[in-house]
Every structure is written in structure tokens, then in C-alpha cells.
Amino acid sequence: MGENHTRPLSEIEIRVKALETLLIEKGLVDPAAVDALIDTYEHKVGPRNGAKVVARAWTDPAYKQRLLADGTKAILELGYSGIQGEDMVVVENTPEVHNVLVCTLCSCYPWPTLGLPPVWYKSAPYRSRVVIDPRGVLKEFGTEVADEVKVKVWDSTAELRYMVLPERPAGTEGWSEAQLAELVSRDAMIGVAKVAAPGK
Amino acid sequence: MAINLVQALGAALAGASSREAEGSAPRFKAGDEVVVLNINPSGHTRMPRYIRGKQGVIDRDHGIFVFPDTFASGTGKKPQHVYSVRFTARELWGPQGNPKDALLVDVWDDYMEPR
Numbered sequence: 355m356g357e358n359h360t361r362p363l364s365e366i367e368i369r370v371k372a373l374e375t376l377l378i379e380k381g382l383v384d385p386a387a388v389d390a391l392i393d394t395y396e397h398k399v400g401p402r403n404g405a406k407v408v409a410r411a412w413t414d415p416a417y418k419q420r421l422l423a424d425g426t427k428a429i430l431e432l433g434y435s436g437i438q439g440e441d442m443v444v445v446e447n448t449p450e451v452h453n454v455l456v457c458t459l460c461s462c463y464p465w466p467t468l469g470l471p472p473v474w475y476k477s478a479p480y481r482s483r484v485v486i487d488p489r490g491v492l493k494e495f496g497t498e499v500a501d502e503v504k505v506k507v508w509d510s511t512a513e514l515r516y517m518v519l520p521e522r523p524a525g526t527e528g529w530s531e532a533q534l535a536e537l538v539s540r541d542a543m544i545g546v547a548k549v550a551a552p553g554k
Numbered sequence: 555m556a557i558n559l560v561q562a563l564g565a566a567l568a569g570a571s572s573r574e575a576e577g578s579a580p581r582f583k584a585g586d587e588v589v590v591l592n593i594n595p596s597g598h599t600r601m602p603r604y605i606r607g608k609q610g611v612i613d614r615d616h617g618i619f620v621f622p623d624t625f626a627s628g629t630g631k632k633p634q635h636v637y638s639v640r641f642t643a644r645e646l647w648g649p650q651g652n653p654k655d656a657l658l659v660d661v662w663d664d665y666m667e668p669r
Binding site: 383384386387390391394435436437438439440441443458459485486488489501502503504505506507508509510511512513514 | 559560562563564566567568569570571572573600601602604616619620636638646647650651652654655656657658659660661662
């Protein structure tokens with residue numbers, strides 16, 4: 355903390371501070387509202403929520419069934435809901451099917467379980483290419499999908515928000531839900547990655 | 555300030571579904587073959603161009619939602635069913651599409667006709 359004290363602020367930090375001060379002084383922004391917003395996206399929503407949903411599904415077959423039947427309700431069981439997650443659909447990766455998500459029209463993404471979308475997810479190249487050449491795009495993410503596996507690309511053009519339930523990796527037999535959740539990455543829940551087996 | 559911004563923000567973050575309890579009767583069910591209309595509206599639409607005029611199969615019915623095309627133009631919610639429609643990669647991209655692969659797109663009832 356102390357050592358940063360004399361570091362000069364970067365240009366963007368100065369600009370943000372100036373804007374914030376002006377907005378507050380003019381009464382246009384309530385600083386408590388800004389704090390609440392930052393707190394929400396720093397601590398309350400994000401891919402760790404989704405990882406817990408996945409780990410629960412991996413360890414509790416009845417939960418998995420509920421999750422695939424009604425994603426919104428099952429995700430709410432773990433306490434996650436809210437804007438951009440009002441109507442959730444969870445699609446399951448299996449040895450036969452690999453699912454991957456996109457929003458070709460804009461950047462629709464399930465905020466309560468995955469947080470805010472990464473920049474590449476919102477970029478025109480990802481959105482235009484993953485629909486035409488999903489296997490090629492997956493390869494660029496380092497994800498090989500075997501020829502005999504079907505690829506399904508889900509384009510969230512409406513109000514449904516999607517999340518991929520990745521395959522549980524081998525070598526995790528007997529692991530606790532908390533241990534399993536640590537393995538689950540954001541990219542695996544978008545479907546551009548798989549969950550790597552431990553130690554790989 | 556008259557409104558409590560923190561409260562208002564909390565309400566906004568809680569979200570609001572655009573599901574509707576009632577709407578027009580579903581014209582399709584899972585397994586039905588459909589064709590997406592080839593229309594090019596000048597206003598807001600949520601029908602991606604790459605599925606226009608293409609054939610697909612209803613994968614599942616998501617329930618009733620507000621119709622964005624009319625809602626955006628201020629001419630009403632026109633609540634109707636939204637379906638996940640499965641298109642083969644071949645249907646959309648021709649021989650370049652992998653014969654094993656498919657795209658699933660959420661499509662409003664009004665955007666389609668039976669095949």
C-alpha cells in the first residue's frame with residue numbers, strides 16, 4: 355500500500371478520477387451507488403458462481419437433472435439470479451456432443467453465473483467465425499474436438515442465456531465439490547475449452 | 555435526490571424477465587420442420603441474417619416472450635413463443651459446413667413458417 359503512495363497516477367486514472375469528482379459534485383452520481391455497482395461485479399457475480407453450479411451438477415445427479423430441465427430454477431437454488439440471467443438454459447457436453455456459445459447479434463452472456471463477458475467474446479471475429487468454423491476457432495483456443503464428436507453452436511439471439519456444463523475430467527473420483535469447482539474455468543462454461551484433468 | 559440510487563441500482567441488478575404469462579398459441583412443437591422467413595425489416599429485429607430463408611427443426615419450446623420487433627417500434631409486446639431451432643451446418647454454409655455440426659438459434663414464432 356505505502357509503496358504506491360508516491361507513484362504518479364496514469365493518464366486514464368486521472369481522467370476517471372476527474373470525471374467521478376465532477377459527476378459527484380454536480381449531484382449526478384451517488385458515490386454509494388458506484389460502490390454498490392463495483393462491489394457487485396468484484397465480489398458477487400463472476401465465473402466462480404458458474405463453477406459452483408458445475409461442481410454441484412458433477413456430484414449430485416438429481417441436481418444435474420434439475421439443472422438441465424430448468425436452468426434458471428436450479429441455478430437459483432445456489433442463490434444466483436439477476437440481470438442477464440433471468441432465463442437460463444444449461445447445455446451438457448458429453449463424449450458425443452461439444453457445445454459452444456456465441457451471441458452473433460451483440461454480446462449476450464449469463465452475468466450471474468459467468469460475470470461480464472471477455473473482450474474476445476464480444477469481438478466481431480469470434481462472433482462471425484465461431485458459427486461458420488467452430489472447430490477452427492476451438493483449435494485456436496487449444497481445444498481439439500475429435501472428428502466423431504458433434505459440435506453444437508448455440509447463438510443466443512433471444513432472451514435466453516446459456517451456459518455449458520463441461521465434462522467432468524477423469525482422475526477426479528472422490529473429489530469434493532469445492533475441489534472440483536476450482537478446476538472449472540470460465541472458458542469451459544462458454545465451451546471454448548474443456549476442463550483439464552488434474553495435473554495436466 | 556428523490557430516488558434512492560442504491561435501491562434503484564439493486565432493482566436493476568435483480569433483472570427482469572421478458573417472459574410473458576400469456577401470448578399467441580404456439581404454431582410449432584419440438585421436431586417440427588420449419589423455414590425461416592426471408593424478410594429484411596428496416597427496424598429492429600432479432601433474426602440473424604444467416605438463417606433467413608433456411609430450413610431447420612424445432613429443438614425445444616422456450617415459452618412465451620415479448621416480440622422485440624414490435625416492442626422496439628412501440629407497437630406492442632405481441633407475446634409469442636420462442637423456440638430453439640436447429641440448423642445443420644450444411645444447410646447454412648453449404649459444403650463448407652461440417653456434416654456433423656449444427657447451430658441452434660433462438661427464433662420467435664413470427665419469424666417462421668411450417669415446411
